[in-house]
Amino acid sequence: MFSFHRVNCFVSSGVLLCGLLTVSAANGQQPDAATPPAGKAPMARRPHRVPKPGVATPGVSVSMADIKPVASFPVEGSPDWSVVTKDSLWVTSGRTNHVVQLIPATNTVGLSVDVSRPCSGLANGFGSVWAPSCGDHEVLRIDPKTGKTIATIAADPANSEGGITVGAGAVWIVTKPATLVRIDPKKNAITASYPLPAGSDNPTFADGFVWVSSYDNGQLLKVNPKTGEVAATIAVGPKPRFLTVGAGSIWTLNQGDGTVSRVNMKTGKLVATIVCGVPGTGGEITFGAGRVWATMFEFPITEIDPATNTVVKQWGGPGGDGIRFGFHSIWLSNGRLGTVSRIAPILK
Numbered sequence: 129m130f131s132f133h134r135v136n137c138f139v140s141s142g143v144l145l146c147g148l149l150t151v152s153a154a155n156g157q158q159p160d161a162a163t164p165p166a167g168k169a170p171m172a173r174r175p176h177r178v179p180k181p182g183v184a185t186p187g188v189s190v191s192m193a194d195i196k197p198v199a200s201f202p203v204e205g206s207p208d209w210s211v212v213t214k215d216s217l218w219v220t221s222g223r224t225n226h227v228v229q230l231i232p233a234t235n236t237v238g239l240s241v242d243v244s245r246p247c248s249g250l251a252n253g254f255g256s257v258w259a260p261s262c263g264d265h266e267v268l269r270i271d272p273k274t275g276k277t278i279a280t281i282a283a284d285p286a287n288s289e290g291g292i293t294v295g296a297g298a299v300w301i302v303t304k305p306a307t308l309v310r311i312d313p314k315k316n317a318i319t320a321s322y323p324l325p326a327g328s329d330n331p332t333f334a335d336g337f338v339w340v341s342s343y344d345n346g347q348l349l350k351v352n353p354k355t356g357e358v359a360a361t362i363a364v365g366p367k368p369r370f371l372t373v374g375a376g377s378i379w380t381l382n383q384g385d386g387t388v389s390r391v392n393m394k395t396g397k398l399v400a401t402i403v404c405g406v407p408g409t410g411g412e413i414t415f416g417a418g419r420v421w422a423t424m425f426e427f428p429i430t431e432i433d434p435a436t437n438t439v440v441k442q443w444g445g446p447g448g449d450g451i452r453f454g455f456h457s458i459w460l461s462n463g464r465l466g467t468v469s470r471i472a473p474i475l476k
Contacts, residue, residue, distance in 0.1 A: 180386060180426045181405040183439045192428055192445030197469040198457060199235035203228050206463035209412075211250035211257065212454030213272055218257050219450070219461060219468055220246035227259050227270065230468060232455040239275035243268055248285040248301065248329075253294030254313040260285045260292055260301060267292070267301060269316060279316035283309060287329040287343075289369055289409075295333025296353040302329050308338065308351060322356025324349065334373040335393045341368040341380050348380055348391055360396040364389035374415030375434040381413040381422050388413065388422060388432060400437035404430050416453025417473050423451040428460055431473075 182189060205224030210217055216238065217230045227246050229238035244263025251258040256278060257270040265284035268277050286302040293300050298319075299311040306328050310320035327344020331351075337359065338351040348368060350360035366384025373379075377399070378391045386407035390400040406424035413422045420432035428448030431441040447469075450461030458471040 180407060180424065182427055182444060183403065183405050183430075183442045185439065188439055188442050190441060190443050192443045192447060195429075195443060195469075195471055197471050199470040201230050201235070201237055201468045201470070202466060203230075203237070203461075203468050204466055207461040207466065207468050208450040208463055209246070209249045210450060210452040210459055210461065210468070211252045212452060213252045213257065216272065217452065217454055217459055217468075218250055218252075218272070219459075220250060220259070222246055225263065227257070229272070229275070230459075232457070232470070235470065239272075241268075241270055241275045241277070245288075247288040248290040249292045251292040251294050251299060253299060256313070258292055258294070258299050258311075260290075262288050267299070267311065269313075281311055281316055281318065283311070283318060290329035291331055291370070293331045293333045293338065295338065296336070298353070300331050300333065300338050300353070302331055302340065308340065308356065310353070320356065322351065324351075324358075330369060330371060332371045332373060332378070334378060339371060339378050341371055343367050343369055343383075346382075346384070348378060348389070350396060362391050362396055362398060364391065364398060365401060370411060370413045372413045372415045372420065374420065375418070377434070379413060379415070379420050379432075381411055381424075383407060383409060383411065386424070388420065390434075390437060402432055402437055402439065404432075404439055404442070406430060410449045412449065412451045414451050414453045416458070417456070417475060419473070419475065421451055421453060421458055423448040423460065425449060428462075429458065429471075 205221035207219045210219040227241045227243050231238045243259050244261045247262035248260040259268045267281045267283045269279040284304045286304050306324045306326050308322045309318045312319040328340045328342040330341045331338050340349040346366050348362040348364050352359050364380050365382030365387040368380035368382045370381040380389045386405050388402040392399050406427050411424040422430040429443040433440045447462040452459045460469045
């Protein structure tokens with residue numbers, strides 16, 4: 129016989145409990161899996177999460193513990209997506225079915241709007257906040273002054289990790305199965321639908337075009353908003369999900385290998401692939417203060433300098449998964465703690 133110790137964990141009333149279990153087995157044999165109590169089903173095992181490597185460049189890695197936020201906002205549930213408006217930052221909370229207003233001038237929480245399973249980002253335009261709902265399969269148009277819903281447009285987001293954007297006099301979102309739709313803010317209705325390759329979910333608007341990341345195909349699509357024609361198809365990193373615009377470029381955060389791809393907006397050429405070491409699901413990317421900022425679990429902030437196309441700082445630790453730049457600050461969502469941190473960037 130031989131014995132070894134194993135830590136067993138289970139969830140009870142929402143609390144993670146762990147204990148040390150001594151397991152014995154005959155020599156050369158593997159011990160049996162722990163037998164559940166009578167009448168209890170075996171506990172499903174969580175998939176093993178492979179640690180992200182991050183960036184190995186000397187002097188780049190720092191700790192989230194070194195960051196002192198300007199303010200920390202309590203947002204009940206799971207704060208994630210956000211959008212900057214004239215005087216506020218609005219953030220989704222999927223677990224509590226809310227979109228919440230944060231007020232930078234006073235660092236306080238403002239209005240709260242009911243949205244069933246908010247997903248696929250938020251957009252600001254035409255005097256409104258636009259919030260996709262994966263619960264009701266629609267887009268809500270919200271008055272930012274009152275928090276009242278002005279209109280609802282039937283539009284089922286193609287992916288909960290998709291996006292919504294504003295440009296060319298319209299609101300754009302990709303709906304199931306993979307259709308780019310144009311919402312006319314004057315009519316509060318869909319007035320055009322353009323089919324896209326399967327797995328193309330996340331749009332942003334820049335330089336007169338709608339740019340869509342094609343997750344399944346490792347591509348960035350440049351779509352003419354007048355005709356729906358795909359004017360260019362650009363190969364980027366594997367599984368590109370989130371996009372941002374800045375420094376004359378479209379930047380994609382690639383979940384497949386944790387890189388960031390930079391595409392020149394004018395030429396449509398891939399000009400850089402930046403190793404960030406943050407593969408996996410979730411995350412987001414934004415641009416501000418002349419830098420690209422990416423977030424992912426385990427590495428809540430990765431800072432990229434467009435002048436060199438390199439990661440210049442990467443903060444490791446808990447948090448992350450939603451990031452936005454506005455009001456001279458980084459806004460970092462922490463869905464596990466139910467907070468949004470406002471951080472003043474310190475640039476070299």
